[in-house]
Amino acid sequence: MINFKKVAALALASVMSISLLAGCGAKGGSDDASGNPHHKIGVGYYTDNGAALVAIKAYLEGVKDDLNCEFEVFTISTYDENANLTKVQEMISAGYEGIIMSADMGSGSILAECEKAGVYVAGFLCDYNESFYTNFDAVFGSEYFLGTINDGEFDKTSYVEEITNDIISNGYKKVGLITFPSWAYPLQAEIARMVMEKFDAAGIEYVDPIELSFTTLSDGAPTYLDDNKDIDCVFSICAGANFVYPDLVAAGRTDLPLYTAGFEGKADMDNFRGRGNGMFKSICCTPIEGIAYPIVLMVDKLNGAKFDDAPATPERLAITQYVILSDEEMDAMSQTIYCTGNYADTVLNGEALKNLCKSFNDQATYANLCATMEGLHGNL
Amino acid sequence: MKENNKLAWFSNHGSDLISYGGLVFCLVIFSVLSSVNGTRMWSSYNIGIIIQAVSIYAVLTLGAMFIYSMGYMDISAGSQVGVYAIVFILVANKTGKVWVAFLSILGLALLSGFINGYVAVMLGLPSIVTSIFLMSIFGGVQVLIMEKIGINSLPLEGEPKNLLTKLNNMKFEIGDIKIYWFMIAVIAVVAVIVIFLYNYTRLGEIVKSIGANPTATQYSGINTTIWKVLAYAVFGTCVAVASFLLVMKTGAVGKGTGTGYAMDIMVSLLLGGMPLSGGMKSKVSSALIGSFTYVILSNGLTLAGVSTSVGYLIRALIFIAVILITCRKKDGVLPR
Numbered sequence: 241m242i243n244f245k246k247v248a249a250l251a252l253a254s255v256m257s258i259s260l261l262a263g264c265g266a267k268g269g270s271d272d273a274s275g276n277p278h279h280k281i282g283v284g285y286y287t288d289n290g291a292a293l294v295a296i297k298a299y300l301e302g303v304k305d306d307l308n309c310e311f312e313v314f315t316i317s318t319y320d321e322n323a324n325l326t327k328v329q330e331m332i333s334a335g336y337e338g339i340i341m342s343a344d345m346g347s348g349s350i351l352a353e354c355e356k357a358g359v360y361v362a363g364f365l366c367d368y369n370e371s372f373y374t375n376f377d378a379v380f381g382s383e384y385f386l387g388t389i390n391d392g393e394f395d396k397t398s399y400v401e402e403i404t405n406d407i408i409s410n411g412y413k414k415v416g417l418i419t420f421p422s423w424a425y426p427l428q429a430e431i432a433r434m435v436m437e438k439f440d441a442a443g444i445e446y447v448d449p450i451e452l453s454f455t456t457l458s459d460g461a462p463t464y465l466d467d468n469k470d471i472d473c474v475f476s477i478c479a480g481a482n483f484v485y486p487d488l489v490a491a492g493r494t495d496l497p498l499y500t501a502g503f504e505g506k507a508d509m510d511n512f513r514g515r516g517n518g519m520f521k522s523i524c525c526t527p528i529e530g531i532a533y534p535i536v537l538m539v540d541k542l543n544g545a546k547f548d549d550a551p552a553t554p555e556r557l558a559i560t561q562y563v564i565l566s567d568e569e570m571d572a573m574s575q576t577i578y579c580t581g582n583y584a585d586t587v588l589n590g591e592a593l594k595n596l597c598k599s600f601n602d603q604a605t606y607a608n609l610c611a612t613m614e615g616l617h618g619n620l
Numbered sequence: 621m622k623e624n625n626k627l628a629w630f631s632n633h634g635s636d637l638i639s640y641g642g643l644v645f646c647l648v649i650f651s652v653l654s655s656v657n658g659t660r661m662w663s664s665y666n667i668g669i670i671i672q673a674v675s676i677y678a679v680l681t682l683g684a685m686f687i688y689s690m691g692y693m694d695i696s697a698g699s700q701v702g703v704y705a706i707v708f709i710l711v712a713n714k715t716g717k718v719w720v721a722f723l724s725i726l727g728l729a730l731l732s733g734f735i736n737g738y739v740a741v742m743l744g745l746p747s748i749v750t751s752i753f754l755m756s757i758f759g760g761v762q763v764l765i766m767e768k769i770g771i772n773s774l775p776l777e778g779e780p781k782n783l784l785t786k787l788n789n790m791k792f793e794i795g796d797i798k799i800y801w802f803m804i805a806v807i808a809v810v811a812v813i814v815i816f817l818y819n820y821t822r823l824g825e826i827v828k829s830i831g832a833n834p835t836a837t838q839y840s841g842i843n844t845t846i847w848k849v850l851a852y853a854v855f856g857t858c859v860a861v862a863s864f865l866l867v868m869k870t871g872a873v874g875k876g877t878g879t880g881y882a883m884d885i886m887v888s889l890l891l892g893g894m895p896l897s898g899g900m901k902s903k904v905s906s907a908l909i910g911s912f913t914y915v916i917l918s919n920g921l922t923l924a925g926v927s928t929s930v931g932y933l934i935r936a937l938i939f940i941a942v943i944l945i946t947c948r949k950k951d952g953v954l955p956r
Contacts, residue, residue, distance in 0.1 A: 288928070314928050319876030321773060322866055326673060330922035333666040335659045345773060349870045357665060370772055423770040453767070 276543045276599055279309045281338040281535070282331040284316035284324070291505030294581040295528045302583030306590030307539055307597070312336065321346030325353060332357045338538040340531070344368045348378040355384050360541050362534030363388025365526060367556055369426070380554050386541060387554035389533040389613060391526050392561040396431050399563060403475065403499055403522055404438040406565055410521075412473035412497070415439065416464070417449040418457070420478040428477045428501075435475065447471060452478060457487040465491050473521075476500040481508040485519065497521045503562075505579050514567045524563045527616040528578050529588040533557055536596045536609055543599035547606035559613045562620040569620055576620075587616060638945055639893030639906065643913045650920025657925040664797045666919065672788075673915045675803035676865050676881075677888055681907035682814040683858025684885045686823070686851035691831040691898030692740075692747035695882040697859055699758035700732060702878030704863035706765050709873055712780035721780065726860045732758075733856030737849035755882070766875040775872040784868045803865065810861060811908060817854065818904050827851050831898025887935075888914040890942050 283300065285293055293313070300311040314331065317323045324346040328339055332353070338360045341350070347361075347368065354361050361382075367390045371379035379385050393399065407415060417436070422429035432449040439446050447468050452460035465488075473496065476484045480500025485507055488496055494517045500508070503525035512520045540546065564573050577585040594600045596609050654661040680697060687694050704725040712721035732754060740750040766774065776784060790802045818824035826847045829837045838844050862881075867873065886896070892910025895901055917938070921931040 312925075312927075317876055317879075319772065319874045320879050321870040321872050321874055322877060323879070325870055326669075327922075329669040329672075330919055333659065333661075333663065333669060333919065334654075334657070334923045334925065345874060346870060346872060348775060348872060352871075374771065374773075375775060421767065423767060424772055453763070 276308055276539075279307075279338065279539065279542045280334075280336045281309055281311050281340060281538055282328075282336040283311055283313045283531070284327065284339060284341040284343070285313055286316055286318050286343045288315045291503070291578060291581065292525070292528055295577045295579075296531060298581050298583045299528060299531065299577060299586055302586065303535070303590035303593050306594045307535070307600075309535075309539065316341060316343050316345070318343045318345055321349060325349050329353060332359050337542055338362070340364055340534045340538065342366050344370050347371045348375045351379050351382045351385055355382060358384075360384050360386055360538055362386040362538055364531045364534045365389070365391040367391065367394070367427075372556065385554050386534065386537040387551075388556050389530045390556055390558045392524070393558045394427070394556075395558075396427065396434065399524065399561070400431055400434045400438060402563055402565060404435055404442070406522065407473060407475065407499065408438075408442050408444060410473075410497070412444070414445040414447070414468075414471045414473070416447045416468055416471040416474040418474065418476045418478060418480070418484060419449050419451055421451045421453055424454075425478070431477050435477075449477075452483055455483070457484045458490070465493060471496070473497050474499070478502070479504075481506070481520075481523070488519065489517075494519055503564075503578070509570065509574060509579065512564070512567070512570045515570070522563065522565050524561045525578065526559065526561050527576070527587070529586060529616050530559055530613060532588055532593050532596065533609065533613050535593065540598045543597075545597070545599035547598050547604065547609075549606045551606065557610060557613060560617045562617050564620060572618075573620055587618060588612065636893060636903075636905075638942075639891065639909050639913070642891060642942075643909055643916070646913055646916045646920060650916065650924055653924035654920065657923065659923045659925075661920065661923055666923070668798060668800050670912075670915055670919055671800060671803050672869055673919070674911050675807050676862050676869070677884065677911035677915060678807045678908055679810050679858050679862040679865060680881060680885050681888045681892070681911050682810050682904070683855040683862075684889065685814065685818065685894070685902065685904060685907050686827050686854050687747070688886075688889055688894055688896065689818075689824075689827040689831045689898045689902040690747075690848065690851060691834075691896075693886065693896070694736070694747065694751040694855065696732075696736070696751040696754035696758060697855075697885055698878040698881035698883075699755050699762060700729070700856075700859050700878070701863045701866060701881055702762040702873070702876070703758045703765070704728060704860055705867050705873040705877050706762060706774060708863060708867050709774050709776050710765075713777050716779050718780050718783055722860070722864055725863055726857065729856035729860035729863075730853055731856075733852035733854075734849055736856075737852035738845070741845045741848055762877075763875050773872050773874045776867060781871060784871065788868050806861065806865060807908075810858065811904070814854075814858075814907075815904050823847060823850055823854070828898070828900050828902055831902060832900050884914065887939055890939065891917075896943075 285296065287293060297313055300313065304310055314327055316327060328350050331339060336359065339354065340362050342363070342365045344363065344366055348371065351361060361384055366388055368379065368388045417432050419425065419428040419432050436446060450461050450464060457464060474484060476498060479502035480498055481502060481504040484500065485498055488494065488498065496519065498519050499522040500520065501524050503523045508520045508523050510516045511518060562573060564570050573579060575585060577583065596604055596612060598604045651661045660666065684694065684697065707728060708721045708725050711724045712718055715721065736750050736754055740747050787802045791798045791800045826837065826842055830844055834844065866877070888910035889906055890896065890910065891913040892906030894906035894910065917935065921934060926934065
């Protein structure tokens with residue numbers, strides 16, 4: 241006897257799968273007016289949600305026609321080499337000629353795979369620290385690695401100065417410090433050390449930094465707020481909007497001002513200083529247009545063009561982040577593509593990006609590319 | 621009469637038809653869609669990566685057959701793979717000998733197989749409970765080791781790295797097509813051993829019997845404890861081999877290595893027509909067909925230009941459909 245349930249399930253799955261697939265299909269393109277061919281570039285981003293991802297997708301969609309490229313954003317892992325390698329292999333099979341990655345995970349095997357396939361790799365919002373210090377030859381020594389743009393500056397002196405000055409000027413007496421593990425984010429440990437030095441000099445008390453192993457405050461340090469009832473401020477050097485703020489609210493500590501790195505564009509924007517509960521006193525993040533750096537390098541490489549002043553080995557370019565410390569700055573920040581997700585709000589549109597490429601503009605230089613990247617934060 | 625014979629044939633071979641049909645369907649539809657999208661599913665490169673991915677899934681699912689045939693399930697495989705891969709690299713880097721590293725993880729795998737099987741029986745726990753326990757232990761150990769080492773990604777070094785790279789790249793060429801034969805050889809060897817154990821020894825007979833009716837199997841005078849432990853030992857061996865293949869592929873491990881494999885094994889077996897409730901209709905072919913289908917599905921969706929999010933949706937739909945189609949028991953779909 242025919243089982244209606246099973247037949248219906250099969251039919252349903254087939255129809256829906258084929259309908260979904262019907263939306264896919266022939267993509268492609270031809271040479272543009274400059275004679276540069278059409279290119280396919282994959283962009284691996286370390287998370288599948290958030291304001292930055294929305295903005296990056298909008299930006300890529302906005303610039304693709306100017307560069308005669310198509311971009312496919314896919315999710316990569318920050319802790320699983322095999323997942324990243326498999327995804328990159330599939331992208332290579334799907335005809336992608338360049339891969340831009342926002343995580344340094346499996347880079348050695350990915351570069352080896354890309355060398356075999358003749359595919360180029362570049363980084364963005366990532367320092368490629370691990371490869372730089374433990375696998376330099378395989379990654380930075382590869383002619384298929386083009387370089388990376390860091391998620392901010394390597395020298396955090398100015399950032400530490402801005403935040404500690406604000407904390408001191410607001411008269412906070414005892415500060416809690418929170419970081420991610422130093423083995424994963426050594427720079428955060430360095431920032432914590434610099435902050436403590438500043439506080440020591442200013443006579444501000446602080447609780448020794450705690451490390452959250454990518455867990456929330458309540459999971460990683462469940463008794464922290466009870467043990468430190470006398471703190472009157474928290475500086476989360478790791479992403480506080482997701483990992484600290486919800487627990488402060490849940491614990492009824494909306495009186496605790498929170499200085500944090502990172503930016504989610506949600507609670508941190510709605511509760512910034514004069515807004516909402518006003519808990520957030522600072523945020524910092526990197527302009528998403530930083531992705532222009534690897535795009536320019538990739539497009540030029542694929543088009544066979546090279547800057548006259550190109551560096552001999554791939555670089556780790558550091559750029560200034562947005563550091564938001566006032567309502568006025570947050571008002572300005574909320575008009576950026578990072579917050580609006582609207583391509584019209586970018587500070588570096590497709591035409592400007594095209595002009596940065598040697599393959600479209602013979603006058604283009606690497607120095608100009610770096611200077612443009614450095615200027616992305618504007619006045620923020 | 622003829623009509624009845626036809627119905628009986630469909631009743632006996634329906635799931636085979638669906639699983640083989642599923643694989644053929646995937647091959648045909650993704651060949652067409654990928655070529656429409658301007659990519660080639662049958663390129664030498666793509667065949668190579670499919671084989672590379674299948675080899676890990678196939679070895680894992682071939683081992684998992686013994687567990688799922690009993691109507692049991694195991695969700696610790698992923699974290700086991702992660703720990704074995706780390707231990708393999710640590711031992712190989714320290715000793716410079718790949719065989720010492722492999723024997724180390726094989727020993728660990730057999731030990732955890734023993735714990736998995738024996739503890740479940742002795743304490744009268746459902747297999748899922750001991751596998752949750754093992755998953756937590758291995759997951760914790762994996763993170764602890766990586767944090768202790770203090771780096772995010774642990775690379776294989778020196779002579780072991782050269783050897784594994786060499787094995788990974790061993791190939792012969794037919795025209796433009798390069799066949800990476802080492803992975804194929806591993807799949808073939810493991811498959812032959814599993815087919816022998818499953819179809820021609822008491823082990824296979826008894827695990828299927830336990831899946832069909834554990835009480836009757838026990839009352840027929842069989843010491844099911846020993847056979848359950850043996851089944852877990854075979855599974856453990858396969859997990860160790862799969863960990864070796866994974867290290868060969870990536871050359872490095874992180875604290876997330878192995879993530880997702882436990883669920884992927886289950887989905888692969890389902891796609892291959894394996895009844896999750898186990899029993900006499902369990903077949904080795906389910907592991908192989910399922911692994912190929914799962915990998916080709918994932919690979920084909922990317923080649924067809926399907927976005928990641930839509931890809932998840934399609935996989936979920938297929939998963940639900942396959943469960944409904946292959947469910948035989950009215951009183952339960954999931955393993956014990």
